[in-house]
Amino acid sequence: xxxxxxxxxxxxxxxxxxxxxxxxxxxxxxxxxxxxxxxxxxxxxxxxxxxxxxxxxxxxxxxxxxxxxxxxxxxxxxxxxxxxxxxxxxxxxxxxxxxxxxxxxxxxxxxxxxxxxxxxxxxxxxxxxxxxxxxxxxxxxxxxxxxxxxxxxxxxxxxxxxxxxxxxxxxxxxxxxxxxxxxxxxxxxxxxxxxxxxxxxxxxxxxxxxxxxxxxxxxxxxxxxxxxxxxxxxxxxxxxxxxxxxxxxxxxxxxxxxxxxxxxxxxxxxxxxxxxxxxxxxxxxxxxxxxxxxxxxxxxxxxxxxxxxxxxxxxxxxxxxxxxxxxxxxxxxx
Amino acid sequence: xxxxxxxxxxxxxxxxxxxxxxxxxxxxxxxxxxxxxxxxxxxxxxxxxxxxxxxxxxxxxxxxxxxxxxxxxxxxxxxxxxxxxxxxxxxxxxxxxxxxxxxxxxxxxxxxxxxxxxxxxxxxxxxxxxxxxxxxxxxxxxxxxxxxxxxxxxxxxxxxxxxxxxxxxxxxxxxxxxxxxxxxxxxxxxxxxxxxxxxxxxxxxxxxxxxxxxxxxxxxxxxxxxxxxxxxxxxxxxxxxxxxxxxxxxxxxxxxxxxxxxxxxxxxxxxxxxxxxxxxxxxxxxxxxxxxxxxxxxxxxxxxxxxxxxxx
Ligand SMILES: Nc1ncnc2c1ncn2[C@@H]1O[C@H](COP(=O)(O)OP(=O)(O)OP(=O)(O)O)[C@@H](O)[C@H]1O
Ligand SMILES: [Mg+2]
Numbered sequence: 043x044x045x046x047x048x049x050x051x052x053x054x055x056x057x058x059x060x061x062x063x064x065x066x067x068x069x070x071x072x073x074x075x076x077x078x079x080x081x082x083x084x085x086x087x088x089x090x091x092x093x094x095x096x097x098x099x100x101x102x103x104x105x106x107x108x109x110x111x112x113x114x115x116x117x118x119x120x121x122x123x124x125x126x127x128x129x130x131x132x133x134x135x136x137x138x139x140x141x142x143x144x145x146x147x148x149x150x151x152x153x154x155x156x157x158x159x160x161x162x163x164x165x166x167x168x169x170x171x172x173x174x175x176x177x178x179x180x181x182x183x184x185x186x187x188x189x190x191x192x193x194x195x196x197x198x199x200x201x202x203x204x205x206x207x208x209x210x211x212x213x214x215x216x217x218x219x220x221x222x223x224x225x226x227x228x229x230x231x232x233x234x235x236x237x238x239x240x241x242x243x244x245x246x247x248x249x250x251x252x253x254x255x256x257x258x259x260x261x262x263x264x265x266x267x268x269x270x271x272x273x274x275x276x277x278x279x280x281x282x283x284x285x286x287x288x289x290x291x292x293x294x295x296x297x298x299x300x301x302x303x304x305x306x307x308x309x310x311x312x313x314x315x316x317x318x319x320x321x322x323x324x325x326x327x328x329x330x331x332x333x334x335x336x337x338x339x340x341x342x343x344x345x346x347x348x349x350x351x352x353x354x355x356x357x358x359x360x361x362x363x364x365x366x367x368x369x370x371x372x373x374x375x376x
Numbered sequence: 377x378x379x380x381x382x383x384x385x386x387x388x389x390x391x392x393x394x395x396x397x398x399x400x401x402x403x404x405x406x407x408x409x410x411x412x413x414x415x416x417x418x419x420x421x422x423x424x425x426x427x428x429x430x431x432x433x434x435x436x437x438x439x440x441x442x443x444x445x446x447x448x449x450x451x452x453x454x455x456x457x458x459x460x461x462x463x464x465x466x467x468x469x470x471x472x473x474x475x476x477x478x479x480x481x482x483x484x485x486x487x488x489x490x491x492x493x494x495x496x497x498x499x500x501x502x503x504x505x506x507x508x509x510x511x512x513x514x515x516x517x518x519x520x521x522x523x524x525x526x527x528x529x530x531x532x533x534x535x536x537x538x539x540x541x542x543x544x545x546x547x548x549x550x551x552x553x554x555x556x557x558x559x560x561x562x563x564x565x566x567x568x569x570x571x572x573x574x575x576x577x578x579x580x581x582x583x584x585x586x587x588x589x590x591x592x593x594x595x596x597x598x599x600x601x602x603x604x605x606x607x608x609x610x611x612x613x614x615x616x617x618x619x620x621x622x623x624x625x626x627x628x629x630x631x632x633x634x635x636x637x638x639x640x641x642x643x644x645x646x647x648x649x650x651x652x653x654x655x656x657x658x659x660x661x662x663x664x665x666x667x668x669x670x671x672x673x674x675x676x677x678x679x680x681x682x683x684x685x686x687x688x
Pocket of ligand 1: 055060078079080081082083084085086087234
């Protein structure tokens with residue numbers, strides 16, 4: 043069980059309001075990802091759910107019960123921190139067993155549960171080591187193990203992978219995804235990495251300055267961004283936003299077109315421009331095109347074998363069914 | 377391997393200096409402890425200059441071991457050092473944790489707390505023994521006197537008087553007496569050295585990881601468990617440092633003992649050395665060697681104990 047409801051939640055530090063009134067429902071078993079630019083209040087929101095940060099007003103419900111005043115240890119939530127926050131003087135075994143020991147469980151039962159968790163996380167060989175003698179990925183697995191043994195109602199992750207290198211991050215991403223498949227427990231995951239958000243989430247919550255800009259499944263956010271901010275934030279490379287006469291043709295203040303929805307040709311097309319930088323990734327080529335009216339530079343995705351040179355003239359044609367239109371307030375026009 | 381040579385070469389002067397600094401005094405002490413060497417002896421004037429021809433073997437050691445004050449001095453050294461260590465570490469941890477929280481007037485409180493450390497040992501001893509611990513004129517005497525006066529006047533009171541007349545008259549403790557002078561030394565040195573412990577523990581507490589604490593809170597650890605399983609192990613190393621440094625300093629306490637009781641019933645090894653050194657340098661040196669051995673035993677024992685209990 044783990045249905046979390048936030049109602050009219052606000053948070054101020056001194057006189058600065060970091061989270062204006064906010065409502066959010068996280069269904070049981072869902073993998074919810076909070077994304078947003080740095081400083082938008084993702085961690086604060088997560089810490090409020092965990093109980094580490096007091097609410098300025100509003101209330102939090104966990105499984106139907108008001109949890110606003112419930113101390114963090116009794117909310118039944120487990121948190122995994124970016125810095126792992128392992129206990130440096132304890133072995134891996136003691137670290138994972140610590141929450142059970144605090145719950146005054148029998149030593150024999152603690153041992154059993156620790157072993158089960160360690161097995162599922164491939165930590166059996168490291169049980170008697172101290173955290174200092176582990177690699178970053180192993181430490182993160184210990185932190186996850188410490189969360190799993192408690193059998194929490196929900197897991198809270200605060201950028202758990204951002205201290206790992208790129209390859210390890212992909213591996214751990216999959217492991218966390220599999221963990222969710224296996225346990226079917228609610229997970230709330232904070233990240234500013236798009237790929238993590240898109241690949242792992244059932245539901246993405248896009249935040250900006252403490253305000254929820256949009257809530258939806260990854261593909262919903264990709265195909266139907268509610269406003270210009272979400273449009274620019276979701277997707278990599280960023281969506282091209284075009285203003286001026288081109289937008290007016292579509293009856294909008296701004297139109298947006300993703301780099302992957304633009305056809306590139308060296309002979310003819312709707313817009314003409316000069317190649318600035320071409321980034322060859324092997325599978326794709328990202329070309330930054332200068333000189334298109336209303337959007338400079340415009341990023342387009344071309345096939346990996348596309349060979350264009352700096353200064354060369356190219357023609358671009360947007361796929362008309364994939365053009366997003368936004369009004370003067372930046373909201374989506376259907 | 378060859379790129380190790382230059383650093384080694386550069387270290388040599390410092391290492392040599394340290395060796396000379398340590399080895400010459402130690403060597404001389406060892407040498408004197410095996411010969412007859414006194415400052416003044418009319419019948420045997422040849423003993424007044426150190427010479428290998430005055431070889432005495434373990435005679436000086438035997439002489440010291442048979443001295444009636446030797447066992448007392450060892451016991452007293454241990455009692456004083458261990459009590460001070462125990463008290464300063466406990467007080468230091470408690471005070472450091474209390475003042476680590478933010479509160480108004482924090483800066484002033486911290487400076488005041490550190491100030492005893494800047495008082496000279498002899499002054500510290502004079503202040504404590506005369507102004508605070510003195511059974512008549514010190515704070516203690518005044519406090520005991522006024523409590524007695526208060527109880528005395530309560531005895532005259534109508535109903536409750538009967539109850540208070542069952543109370544005994546309080547006796548002030550004389551800290552210059554044979555049995556209690558060691559306690560006076562312990563009290564005054566603890567007062568002086570607690571700030572040192574507080575200072576070291578406070579710096580260490582400030583480097584404690586807050587996310588670990590939050591993780592512990594979520595794991596259901598209360599205040600005591602957080603202290604026991606996170607803070608105390610975190611303080612393990614600083615505690616070891618405080619214990620080591622203080623053990624070195626307090627094994628050689630002298631001024632306080634001189635001022636409180638002139639060694640009356642309260643000698644420690646350095647004081648015994650001082651007494652021997654009035655004339656018998658050989659015996660003083662032998663005692664010095666005993667002191668070195670004792671210091672090593674104490675250090676090893678204490679470090680083992682701290683390592684075991686705190687680091688899990
Ligand atoms: N204890 C605090 N006191 C005052 N302001 C704070 C405090 N904690 C956070 N803030 C402010 O609240 C805002 C949100 O912070 P938060 O840590 O939630 O951001 P975030 O979205 O997690 O950012 P990041 O992606 O960089 O981790 C920031 O502007 C920050 O300066
Ligand atoms: Mg954050």
